[in-house]
Amino acid sequence: MSASVTDCDIAVIGAGIVGLGVAHAARRRGLDVIVVDRCDDIVGASVRNFGHACIGAQTGEAARYASLARPLWLELARDAGFWLRACGSVVAARHEDEVAVLEAARAQDANGIRMQTASEVRDHAPVGTSSLLGGALLQDDLQTDPRSAAHAIARLLARRGVEFRMRTSALRLVSDAVSGGVRVQTTRGAVIARHAFVAVNHDLDQLLPDLAESEGVQRCALDMMRVQADLAAPLRTPVLTGWSLARYSRFADLPQARTMRQRLHQERPDLAAVDVNQMYTQLPDGTLFVGDTHTVSTAPGPFQAEAAQELLLQETAELFGVPRPTVLERWQGVYAKGVDEFLRREVAPGVVALAATTGIGMTCGLGLAEDAVARALGERTAPTGSTTSPSPTQKTDHEDYTS
């Protein structure tokens, strides 16, 4: 283990999309940035997801971060040269109550949402089921390949001068009396920074366990598959279903969604039991991401129930009117799950913990990071929401923020 000590303006713990967003926001402002990640590669939730920025399905704080994130995704895709399409998403409605939810959302705010007939839905995706009634296009949504996007962003940031220290775990964050900043103790020496951003997703419960506990942060484990399906035509956009409407805030909180959710749960207790979000994205190579199921706990088990995966495969065959797809890969991904959609907490002077505490970090993470960096540098007024600063009088010379 090296005992080196380095100075920088910004230390970032975690090289997922949130940490990369912080590094990008800081580097853009000309600051020196060091990113540490415990793994030798980027392998967290940011590479295990659908690659879907579901911008049009958000409301409130999430919508604000999503709209900050959208131009950042476009800029990063251009500069880093990774695949991204500004294609929108289509919601396939298979029941009148799903159409009612979409219409209610549009009536509340018509921005970025266009109702679709069944045939218009089929212009975007070859939905084969005869139960298709219509749907909606979420016009601002983006799609990327999560397996290449985060890596490409990291390479771009490295070219721009961000230092990455992989295979390096942050162990402790303590105040540094000499510099007045923060000392991040890692398995390879210390990093001393003016500001430290903790962007470790569900591992918040390991690095800042008291914070995770007081904020009610748990782990949500999701099972996903990549399949080969005999589709009649490519998906021109990601495809969402009624199960997605029951989940995303722009729809889920509407009174009409209550009726829809009750009906879905009554009709399909098997899918409800595994907390399904039936949705699809297609990669440039033609394979489909199919998902997903959700299990929330402080320590979700690693074992993936084959029955739940089989249900998803049957639903896929039914939706697209195709034979059972061939599974190419299965995996589990985990994200931090909190009471609110985001955790943004100044745990000590100069130390900010950030997490998307529901499954929308690809949609909002870059915006969350941009906003947090701007606030830390005093570019924006302190929020009147969840962020609280500790009283300066609570701080001692070498206070340990992680214990």
Ligand SMILES: Cc1cc2nc3c(=O)[nH]c(=O)nc-3n(C[C@H](O)[C@H](O)[C@H](O)COP(=O)(O)OP(=O)(O)OC[C@H]3O[C@@H](n4cnc5c(N)ncnc54)[C@H](O)[C@@H]3O)c2cc1C
């Ligand atoms: C299956 C699945 C599907 C999803 N689909 C979508 C979607 O379609 N759209 C969407 O918007 N969101 C989606 N999400 C959510 C989204 O992927 C996450 O919200 C987002 O990737 C979280 O980013 P992150 O940077 O916080 O975490 P991560 O990508 O998990 O990165 C955290 C990093 O911190 C590192 N780390 C942890 N502890 C330490 C430590 N002590 N020291 C150093 N490094 C540490 C880890 O190694 C990791 O690299 C999905 C999530 C999953 C799991």
